[in-house]
Amino acid sequence: MSSTSDNTPVIRITPPGKWEVIDFQELKDYRDLFFFLVWRDIKVLYAQTIMGFAWAILNPLVQIIIFSIIFGKVAKLDTDGIPYLLFSTVAIIPWSYMSEAMSRSSQSLVSGQGMLGKVYFPRLIFPITPILAKLVDFSISLVLLLAVMLYYRIAPTWNLLLLPFLVVLMMSVPAGIGFWLSALSIRFRDVKFAMPFVIRMLIYSAPILYTASSIPDGYRFFYSLNPIVAVIEGYRACLLGTPIPWEFILPGTVVSALLLVSGAIYFRKLERVFVDVI
């Protein structure tokens, strides 16, 4: 009856079991925590290293050099006429982001279990944090990309307008997988052991080292269901000015959206029992 009681928040705690939608308002209320957790991840990553953030460039650089020598010079893979170094740099930089974000996001609940059992905040913050934190590495490694593009004198085209969309797509793929796998990894620690293996497999599932045009026509559709394909081919077209491969981008976007939504729902369904199972 009194007006003060109307604006005190009321929290109701009930047994689990219901399907719940994502509470965006709550996530927004916790934005400061988000900020600090992301910042902690970034800050801690290169703590007590000599090279610091230079590692964000060195890691992909070494990969690019190795791949360029093995697949470009020795195996001489066909790249639709693009220099192999350029071809692989454009793919490996988003790929490094996706693979790292994916494996960290999948492990986020297990590695954060100390906090999980001691304090409440929206559990989705756990898998989302690495998705955001890894963007810093990604941005730094763009310097490398820029250098390679300057070296080959690639001028930007209107395709560059696609970049913001591609960044969002690139984030949603590891996020969707991260939601699913982090929720599963609480019960099945197998996820941890399977992850490096899965990532090694995934690098061959997408046109990182070869061109998508080398896939036989009959398999194209199945191939396009892999959202990583859409991201990699999208980046190539966007940065190198080749024709935009809508036949990959559209199915990839749909699949990654499905992955993201279903992952979030599954996560929300199980999030309240995480602590009891961990």
Added chain:
Amino acid sequence: MSNDTIAVNVEEVSKVYRLGVKEQSSEHMVQMLWGFVRSPLQNFRKYRALYTFDDIDLDGKEQSDDILWALRDISFKVNKGDVVGIIGGNGAGKSTLLKILSRITPPTRGNVSIHGRVSSLLEVGTGFHPELTGRENVFLNGTILGMRRKEVARKFDEIVAFSDVEKFLDTPVKRYSSGMRVRLAFAVAAHLEPEILIVDEVLAVGDAAFQQKCMNKMQDVGKEGRTVLFVSHNMPAVTSLCDRVVWLDHGRKVAEGPAQEIVGKYLLEGVETTAHRVWKDPSSAPGGEFARLCEVRVVSESGEIVGHCDIQEPIGLQMEYEVLKGGEVMLPHFRLRNDNGVLVFVTLDHDPEWYQRPRPAGRYVSTAWIPGNLLNEGPHFVECNLMTRHPDIPQFHLADVVSFAVTGSMAPGTARGDWPGRLKGIVSPALEWRTEFSEG
């Protein structure tokens, strides 16, 4: 009770845990190999079973020994501004209850509603990262505990002053001593300003001076009119901080009520005797040729029968007896033992009115008054005796006939004063201290 005054309402909350599902042992090689093949499927069922209880009948008579009721049908209400203690032995379910209230784990059944902004402190320093500096950790930990960034920034100087680690603010926390880490962490927690604060056993860490600081802070929080729920094994802390207490045992609520009373009962748990014994039937009453016992009571100053008293209050040991044959000198006396069975004292009736005077037949009530600030905290057991003099013939002699608990508090004027722990010793008198000082 109107809804406006309730801060926390716990309704029939139960929490069921499933303990580790039993491993099956195999007797020979083939069975073992078959076990390996089947185990992924079994493991799947096993891990799913950890949080679903569809397959078992929780209310059925047959209770699987795999099931643990960490909490069972717990209900209570906490009013706004109350400081409520939760007590009970190890594994009673206290932490589980706090985890449910802080939304860390859901109840298996029942509902809770909480009116107001909650902060819970189940551990100090949650989320502290060893690689980050003190300053950075203050911000991180503050936001983890539910503060806004601005709020932490505003209180930052106060937090640092409270923690006493100014010099190390820009040093990574991994270079701190564990005491410094706890100080910094507690300083952050102490500056939370929620409407409802939930605290689990955090006072158990740190040295005595630090515990003292924590206690004072908790006291302040209570005085500011916030609602506090806190778990502690430190009974004096509970009685001096809390208005009300909920006592849990093996997941069930045993009792709930004013702090003094419930703590007193808790201390006397498992003790058969009570504060009052009556023998209605004279033929079975203890007694001899000359006198017979009717009642033994433990009474407060106002004459009420009580099972507990505050350490500062006097308490009376009272026996009511009938003298059957007049003309004898009688000597009623009590012995008091503590819970270790150590004799605290013997007290003889020296009432000048009856001293060495033969008593006529009739009913008598004799009371021995124990002053406040004498007995130590804890349960006490009374032995009640009466004998004739010249010759000395015992009339009745009953060990542990009644009992009561003395509850400590950190009030000034007690032996403890503001010292947080229980003082050792059989008695705990508040002595007068004087210190003389001369320069040089």
